[in-house]
Amino acid sequence: MNHDGLGTTRLGPALFATAALLLCCPPTASAMHISEGILPAPWAGLWFALSVPFLIWGLRDLRVRSEKEPMFKSLVGLVGAAVFVISCMPIPVPTAGTCSHPCGTGMAAILIGPSLTVVITSIALLLQALFLAHGGLTTLGADIVSMGVAGAFVGYGVFRLATALGVPRWPAAFLAGLLSDWATYAVTSFELASALHGSASVGHTFVAVAILFCPTQIPLGILEGLITAAACRFIETRRPGLIASLKQPGGGAA
Amino acid sequence: MFSLFSDFFACRDNLLSRVDPRAKLVVATAMILCVILSTNPALPFLVFLTCVAATLALRIPARLVALRLVAPMGIVVALALLQSFMAGGTPVCTIPIGPWRFTATHEGIRTAVLTASRVCGAVSVVLLLSLVTPAHRIFHSLRWFRVPQGWVEIAMLMYRYTFQLLDLTADLTAAQQLRMGYAGVRRSLASMGTVCGTVIIRSVDQAVHTHEAMVLRGYQREIPFGPMPPVTACACGGTALTVAALLLLYVAIGRVG
Numbered sequence: 001m002n003h004d005g006l007g008t009t010r011l012g013p014a015l016f017a018t019a020a021l022l023l024c025c026p027p028t029a030s031a032m033h034i035s036e037g038i039l040p041a042p043w044a045g046l047w048f049a050l051s052v053p054f055l056i057w058g059l060r061d062l063r064v065r066s067e068k069e070p071m072f073k074s075l076v077g078l079v080g081a082a083v084f085v086i087s088c089m090p091i092p093v094p095t096a097g098t099c100s101h102p103c104g105t106g107m108a109a110i111l112i113g114p115s116l117t118v119v120i121t122s123i124a125l126l127l128q129a130l131f132l133a134h135g136g137l138t139t140l141g142a143d144i145v146s147m148g149v150a151g152a153f154v155g156y157g158v159f160r161l162a163t164a165l166g167v168p169r170w171p172a173a174f175l176a177g178l179l180s181d182w183a184t185y186a187v188t189s190f191e192l193a194s195a196l197h198g199s200a201s202v203g204h205t206f207v208a209v210a211i212l213f214c215p216t217q218i219p220l221g222i223l224e225g226l227i228t229a230a231a232c233r234f235i236e237t238r239r240p241g242l243i244a245s246l247k248q249p250g251g252g253a254a
Numbered sequence: 255m256f257s258l259f260s261d262f263f264a265c266r267d268n269l270l271s272r273v274d275p276r277a278k279l280v281v282a283t284a285m286i287l288c289v290i291l292s293t294n295p296a297l298p299f300l301v302f303l304t305c306v307a308a309t310l311a312l313r314i315p316a317r318l319v320a321l322r323l324v325a326p327m328g329i330v331v332a333l334a335l336l337q338s339f340m341a342g343g344t345p346v347c348t349i350p351i352g353p354w355r356f357t358a359t360h361e362g363i364r365t366a367v368l369t370a371s372r373v374c375g376a377v378s379v380v381l382l383l384s385l386v387t388p389a390h391r392i393f394h395s396l397r398w399f400r401v402p403q404g405w406v407e408i409a410m411l412m413y414r415y416t417f418q419l420l421d422l423t424a425d426l427t428a429a430q431q432l433r434m435g436y437a438g439v440r441r442s443l444a445s446m447g448t449v450c451g452t453v454i455i456r457s458v459d460q461a462v463h464t465h466e467a468m469v470l471r472g473y474q475r476e477i478p479f480g481p482m483p484p485v486t487a488c489a490c491g492g493t494a495l496t497v498a499a500l501l502l503l504y505v506a507i508g509r510v511g
Binding site for chain 1 (some may be wrong): 457
């Protein structure tokens with residue numbers, strides 16, 4: 001792969017052409033999952049290897065908390081199913097004239113913590129790959145890293161930081177939803193750019209892919225943040241203390 | 255998307271649904287590996303055509319196949335265009351539009367076609383697998399392949415209750431739509447937030463009921479996975495032959511390019 005600098009000069013026209021085509025005939029925007037077959041085998045293996053320690057961490061967390069509270073597995077499974085259903089809800093994205101769907105990882109991280117979010121995200125991604133053709137089996141590792149790891153840890157970190165700074169829960173939930181979504185797309189862009197940059201540089205390809213995602217992902221991130229905030233506010237109104245209790249062993253049984 | 259998420263067709267009886275799910279998983283994995291390791295687009299396209307033909311031969315509606323292929327095709331179009339125009343090399347054609355000149359290169363188009371073929375091939379394999387294997391059999395097989403117990407348990411619970419929560423979501427959304435809950439952006443967002451919150455609260459309530467029901471049935475911290483029937487000689491032989499044929503195809507076609 002020689003770096004002949006053509007990637008730089010071709011970036012503008014390529015972006016223009018691709019953006020024009022996508023805007024003229026918008027597909028369903030579900031680009032948060034890297035499709036099966038896109039990543040070359042070494043890259044697929046690398047991302048899978050990177051996701052494994054987080055999965056082991058999540059499963060260890062699950063085992064420890066299940067020993068303290070026998071109901072915990074049912075709770076994680078059911079909350080996972082709820083987040084999966086929410087992530088399947090279509091959201092109209094006005095700027096792209098298409099529909100997309102939220103990641104749901106920010107909300108899941110707020111509810112059950114980041115390590116368990118990685119576990120339920122891996123399952124949700126497998127189900128989506130099998131039954132919706134979103135994502136894939138070989139790209140599961142890359143998708144877990146972008147959605148499960150980056151999305152969950154950024155969302156959870158932002159939520160904890162904001163609440164620690166005295167921000168009320170629902171604006172903190174908005175920030176968690178927004179930034180977890182954008183973190184997912186930033187990592188997805190990097191994963192695509194690092195594997196598919198060809199003779200162009202990784203940096204230029206990353207910028208190109210990230211810019212291509214912008215028309216859908218900037219508004220989608222804001223919408224996801226708003227929905228996360230609205231859901232948290234609703235739960236706080238109807239079941240005060242539920243969010244806090246879910247993250248503790250024995251919680252959620254109320 | 256709600257209507258797409260169904261394993262209705264996987265539960266039908268046909269030639270492929272009767273095959274041992276472990277054999278199907280091994281063959282599918284081998285096919286996907288051959289596809290993504292292939293440097294010649296002919297092999298992935300061959301796999302794609304074979305899988306789509308098999309899907310249609312099993313009387314799976316073409317519309318469902320097309321709908322499931324829409325999402326991956328969107329990202330393929332974007333990446334193919336980027337690769338065609340961004341890669342350096344021998345110019346093939348230049349399209350001047352306004353101040354820009356679009357130059358597609360031979361190398362770029364070749365890479366784009368290879369990427370597109372890999373996506374088509376690999377997605378079609380997963381599509382066929384999901385249309386002839388019910389999810390619970392996939393999970394049971396994964397446990398047989400020593401995937402951690404906790405992961406498989408959560409997967410089975412998630413899968414089991416996804417349909418119930420999807421129905422709840424559909425009912426709530428329909429009720430809101432009838433009452434103008436989606437008239438305007440503000441009301442839409444509030445309505446969606448209410449649906450999300452309700453689904454989460456309902457899932458927590460359901461978790462209590464589910465756990466109680468499982469305890470009544472003898473649940474002791476782990477869902478017991480009964481032993482799977484031994485892999486038959488026929489399934490073993492069929493798997494070995496299919497994988498060998500795939501390897502031969504990969505050597506003969508996939509590495510030429």
